[in-house]
Amino acid sequence: MTQTPLVEMIDIEKHFGGVRAVDHVSLSLNPGEVVGVLGHNGAGKSCLMRILAGAMVPSAGEIRVNGKPVHFADPNGARDVGIETIYQTLALADHLDAPKNLFLGRELKTRFGNLDDARMLREAQKVLARLNPNFKNLRDPVSQLSGGQRQVIAIARAIYFDTKILIMDEPTAALGPSETAMVADLIRQLQAEGIGIFLVSHDMHDVFELCDRVVVMNKGHLVGQHAIGEVNKDDVLSLIVKGELPADWCARNLAEAH
């Protein structure tokens, strides 16, 4: 590969006492690539993504961004190098409104160091309108917004800043069909801008439609890593459930090659 990958995770391990949540996993992501991360609950995929997001410190292993080794002590470290995360829980502060959530931890300030709420509101209006033109309730605490609106805020927060790598943990789980389509469009758009995306999903349809590559985790191990054309949904399912490809996969692929 001539291109330097955006991210390389090399031999990552994470132990909780005797449990190996992530066991010697190596994974890379190229600019403009969408990689689907699949696996059962507890397979270690969320754990791996949290390590990349800086929310969890690995027990061992190295992370390189644009070829340079990095160490994240907290989520700020990851954000500083352009890694943004959309968590499945959305990670929103319920009592705060949309602009306050969007800029949480990265508040815009006036010359005197006061919070510049007027500017944050204007910026939030712009970025939210790009994602959902109907988004009007910018002054309401986000606890009063619909699941779709909350998801939009979480997405807006991840793309507003200078994002290079985007981790999306089940971004469409709370969404209806039209909003899911909006997210799919957004992913393609970001991909065209050269942003690398890890898409954690249970939805096989989304994964096959949007991803260039799938990686499958099972019991903390990375059990498969395939370009989307190499495998079908049954193969991926077998990797998720059994941790291995079906017995006939090799033969089938050879046959297709001929």
Next chain:
Amino acid sequence: MSNVMKTAARGGLQLDRFMPEAAKLHRLSALLTLVILIIGFSLASQSFFSVNNTLTVLLQTSVIGLLGIGMTMVIITGGIDLSVGSVLALSGVVTGMCVKAGLPVIPAMGLGVVAGAACGAVNGLVITRMRIPPFVATLGMMLIARGLALQLTGAAPISQLGAAFGRLGNGALFRVVEMQPNGFPKVIFPGIPYPAILLLVVALGAAYILRCRQIGRHIYATGSNEEAARLSGVRVDMTKLYAYVMSGALAGVAGNVLMSRLVTAQPSEGVMYELDAIAAAVIGGASLSGGVGAVSGTMIGAFIIGILRNGLNMAGVSAFIQQIIIGVVVIGAVWIDQVRNRN
């Protein structure tokens, strides 16, 4: 956009017609209670609604108010500070001892406040580093600070601290006194007590921090959803530490005000004041589950308690009955908080 979206948007609009009012409604109802109390006591006692008594209430409320402001910050982070009553005593004792040791009053009071802030810092560190729940950590500090205050003084009050020590608690701005021909002074206007001015300044400062500064925003975010705040890059531990240090320092300020008023450092002063402070915050709309609260609300809450005490005194209600009434008010306020959360 689909119908799903539109319905969702409409649902949101309908909801926000009721919901965001809830916090304001709580504050408004507290304000209404305050007004009703004032009218009621004015009718019950002629001397209640007078300049002199108003200033007395201001003076009496300033201590609860100062404690309540620090408590509000802590409560918004989702915590609680049970140690403020004891820290108040310890700070006053530290100031008293410094004055006795020959230090001028202002640096001595500064050291007293620093002692309070140090207690707050210990609270914050025990909570964030040792992962001890705020209730337990500050309960421990409540005993430690009280024990220290009693041990340092041998449980005896420190008196004869001089007139300068008493100025903060007993002085007043714009005091107008006229000498009468018979040689006795006549107070034309008793002046605005220094503690009331101090309370106003501190309240404005705290409101500014909570509304206009990043740390204030982070205090709300931490109490609203600690994990989300952490994932958003908020230094949750530093934010909590800040709130507890502020609470401790303001307990120190309150301690100095109170001891100065008595012109005596009393190691046994301030018992159960933490409950008044919590009550003031909660009556004013702060939620014990975090993320909600405002200095303005706490001020209303502090004045409800202060006026209740003062008015009941003037109406000749016994101290025992007063305790019962304030107890009922505290339960009522927390009950309102619960009902609000359920909705």
